[in-house]
Amino acid sequence: MASTSTVTTLTIFFFFFFIELTVSQQISTVDSECTGRWIHIRRLPSRFNLDLLSTCNHYPLTDDLCPYLANHGLGPKTHTRTRSWYRTDPLLLELIFHRRILEYPCLTPDPNLASAVYLPYYAGIDSLRYLYGSDVNSSADHGSDLLSFLTQDSPEIWSRRSGHDHFLVMARPAWDFSQPLTVDPPIWGTSFLERPEFFNLTALTLESRFWPWQEQAVPYPTSFHPHSLPFLESWIRRVRRSRRTSLMLFAGGGGTSSTLNIRRSIRLECTNVTETEPETSSEKIKTCDFVDCSNGICEHDPIRFMRPMLQSSFCLQPPGDTPTRKATFDGIIAGCIPVFFEDQTAKMQYGWHLPEEEFSEFSVTIAKEDVVFRGVRIADVLMSIPKEEVARMRERVIEMMPRVMYRRHGASMGLMNKKDAVDIAIDGVLQKISSRG
Incomplete structure (x- = not known):
């Protein structure tokens, strides 16, 4: 009997084959x-x-991704009756994006008419064999096979603009693809983005x-992947009426060592929680709530942190192993005002989706040096x-929600009229390519 993962993979394969065949037969x-x-959409071999x-x-140092292939990468539903909530793994963004771009209204089978060429290459998933598998010592080869295909199969598509009009999705931090080609033996990551041949494409x-x-x-x-406008509007109503019984929330791990850093400072402040008396109500407000997400226990379980986020006014978003974090976007979906401690966490990252010039309208920034070394209490600043x-600010966060969510494929027309993260990314790619002339 075929395994569940095999059946899921075959289902996805036949769906993509049918859709791409249909797209290839359209007359533009x-x-x-x-x-x-x-x-x-460049037709790539299935490898x-x-x-x-x-x-x-196949990669024992990572979670088994097979259960999260369901629903074209959205993952299994959080419970059987939901139509908007899934246990999504961020690494499957490449699959999610591939499924969604098939619904883009301006697809053409003629590359000569195209302003942009999408490469449906699952670079992040392919990188796992270099990061964790038996090919870890050949990480400089990541991308060699793709480059060979692009330069040998219909090479005029790649060469006409030297890759300037090509783009792909890489569902990991860029640092994981940025190991210098000269490093031997390799330390961490692959060298895909360090290959000069790929310097022109958009990643x-x-x-x-x-x-x-x-x-x-x-x-x-x-x-959160709603499939219709009523489901989005219903969630927004819930966010607006949610009682914010906690001033601030930190959902994450780390901060347990003796090393001075922002996560340690946050955990120490949240450990000594107090209650504050609001001016217009007898109800006491908890100063800080903490959801321990150590060892990845929250990664596929949004129920652990979404309710606390709905009940908090501010969500603390400190950097971790890398500057950015998924919880930034979980908090926005919950209408929880993000609190950043350095610009690299979001302000200098997501300019297409979170415009830098609007940052102060929907977020708070407190310098981590002030908290760690100068004794500034986060709660005092927020109060x-x-x-x-x-x-x-919360209303602005709610307005930003559609911009950072990935709606479900096959969504209703009403919801499709609201640009989501994929729509905005495509707009940004087209503008970026156009700016190169």
Whole structure:
């Protein structure tokens, strides 16, 4: 009997084959709405995408990804009756994006008409064999096979603009693909983004570096994937009416060592929680709530942290192993005002989805040096913000929600009229490519 993961992979394979065959048979007619917006999906051999899903449980140092292939990468539902909440693994953003771009209204089978060429290569999933598998010592080879295909199969598509009009999704931080080619033996990561041949393409990553032109960070996928406008509006009503019984929340791990850092300071402050008396109510407000997400226990279980986020006014978003974190977007979905401690956590990352010039309208920034070394209490800073300002900021967070969520594929037309994270990423790619002339 075939395993569940094999059946899931085959289902996904036949779906993509049917859809891409249908797309390839369409006759493109240039109209005003698609002028300058045509995208060609490059037909890649399945070894670059769908075949990689069959090894979803081959890497013992990572979670078994097989259960999360369900629903075209959204993962299994959190409970049987939900139509919006899934146990989504961020590493499967490549699969999610691939499924969603098939619904893009301006697809063309003719690369000569296209303003951009999408490569449905699951780079993050493929990198696992270099990061954890038997190929870990050949990480400089990551991308060699793809480059050979692009330069040998219909090479005119790649060569006409030297890759400037190509883009792909890489569902890991860019640092994981940025090992220098000269490092031997390899330390960590692959060298995909260090290959000069790929310097011109656009890579949508979960976290970018700040100097390479080709990288742009896109939001981590949360567990919220509504399929219709009423479901989104119902959730927004719940967020608005939620009683915020905690001033601030930290959902995460770390901070237990004696080393001075922002996570340690947050945990120490939250350990000595107090209750504050609001001016207009006899109800006491908890100063700090803490959800311990150590050892990845929250990663596929949004129920652990979404309710506390709904009950908190502010969500603390300190950097961890890397500057960015998925919890930033979980908090926005819950209407919880993000509190950042350095600009690299989000302000310098997600300019397409969280415009830098609007940051102060929906978030608070407290320098981590002030907290760690100068004794500034986070709670004191947040309590000093007037309640009218807090209400205004929360409303701005709610307005940002559609921009950072990944709606479910096959969504209703009403919801499709609201641009989500994929729509905004595509707009950004097209503008980025256009700016290169």
